[in-house]
Amino acid sequence: MSVHEIRHPLVRHKLGLMRQKNISTRSFRQLAGEVGNLLTYEASKDLELEDYTLDGWCGDISAERIKGKKITVVPILRAGLGMLDGVLEMIPSAKISVVGLYRDEETLEPVSYFDKLAGDIDQRMALVVDPMLATGGSMNATIDLLKNAGCTSIRALVLVAAPEGIKAVQQAHPDVDIYTASVDDHLNENGYIIPGLGDAGDKIFGTE
Ligand SMILES: O=P(O)(O)OC[C@H]1O[C@H](OP(=O)(O)OP(=O)(O)O)[C@H](O)[C@@H]1O
Ligand SMILES: O=c1cc[nH]c(=O)[nH]1
Ligand SMILES: [Mg+2]
Numbered sequence: 129m130s131v132h133e134i135r136h137p138l139v140r141h142k143l144g145l146m147r148q149k150n151i152s153t154r155s156f157r158q159l160a161g162e163v164g165n166l167l168t169y170e171a172s173k174d175l176e177l178e179d180y181t182l183d184g185w186c187g188d189i190s191a192e193r194i195k196g197k198k199i200t201v202v203p204i205l206r207a208g209l210g211m212l213d214g215v216l217e218m219i220p221s222a223k224i225s226v227v228g229l230y231r232d233e234e235t236l237e238p239v240s241y242f243d244k245l246a247g248d249i250d251q252r253m254a255l256v257v258d259p260m261l262a263t264g265g266s267m268n269a270t271i272d273l274l275k276n277a278g279c280t281s282i283r284a285l286v287l288v289a290a291p292e293g294i295k296a297v298q299q300a301h302p303d304v305d306i307y308t309a310s311v312d313d314h315l316n317e318n319g320y321i322i323p324g325l326g327d328a329g330d331k332i333f334g335t336e
Contacts, residue, residue, distance in 0.1 A: 129302045131294055133311050134170050139163060143287065143309045146325055153334040156325075157210055160259060160287065160332060163309050164211030167285045168218040171255060171307040197253045197281055200225045200246040204258040204270055210332035211257040211285070225249060227256075227273060229266045236262075236319045238269040250278030259328035261289040261306070262321050264296030271301045287328070288312050290321045 145151070146159045178195035181188050199219050203212045205228040216222060228242030246252060254274050261267055267284055274282055282304045284297065289308040292315050297304060312321050320326070330336050 129298050130305050131289070131298075131311065132170060132305065132307045134167060134307060134309055136166060136170070139166050139309045142166075146287070147323060151331070153331065156331040160210035160328070161212075161214030161217075163287055164214035164257060164285065165217050166214075167211075167287075167307050167309065168215045168255065171283050171285055171305075172218065197251065198223070198248075200249060200252040200254050200279075202227055202245075202254050202256040202270065202274065204229055204256065204266055205242065206230075207260065207329035207332055208256075208258040210259060210328065211287070215255065215257055215285070219255075222255075223248075223252065225254065225274075227270045229269060231262075231266060231319070233318075236265060238266045240269065240273075243273060245274070245277050249274065250280065252279065253281040253283065254279050256282060256284045257286075258284075259287040259325065259332075260321060261286040261293035261297070261308070262315055262319055263290075264293035264300075267293065267297055268300045271297070271304055275301075283307060288321055288324055290315050290324075 142159050142163050176195045177192040199222040201215050201222045202225045203209050223246040225245040229238045284306045286308045288310050316322050
């Protein structure tokens, strides 16, 4: 498994803006989508292509198209929805598989409350999107769910990752690559990423 920390200047710049203390809901939400968009670009760089012939304006033309597995985007509710539009801008025909989880504030364990996966998930590559990879509990529970449904190709796209969460995913699911805008420093005593973004769900939805 690999961790891809995307150090593109646009990603670095936008993530810096997201870390500002008093950022508005509107700006945070917009930037989450924009960084999600750029992470999707990076996470799709190695998709396999195949040649085909199309009927072009001047006759038959040789072109390329993405081969093999189709894609399902898997937002983890709630905060993953903040990245969804940006991801879909890059892959507009992707199916969406929704997973509802929240993290118990005391135990930090994920609590499941919803899932609705694409019917043919065993034939799709899953791009799991969530702004925060903290302890890794929510991501691992989502990957477990996808694998139990037959999905064999999974990538995780997160805005910020803690080393603790990366380690947990690496141990449980060594076949899953992680794409992130930043590997941050550590988790605090409440399980929040430092420096992180604070509570991403609250910032995207304007709740507190
Ligand atoms: O790696 P973990 O320790 O599991 O923490 C990360 C999870 O916590 C946040 O969700 P939260 O539980 O706040 O739910 P929300 O998106 O509804 O706000 C975040 O969006 C991840 O899903
Ligand atoms: O730092 C963190 C950790 C979990 N969930 C968040 O929204 N932020
Ligand atoms: Mg939250």
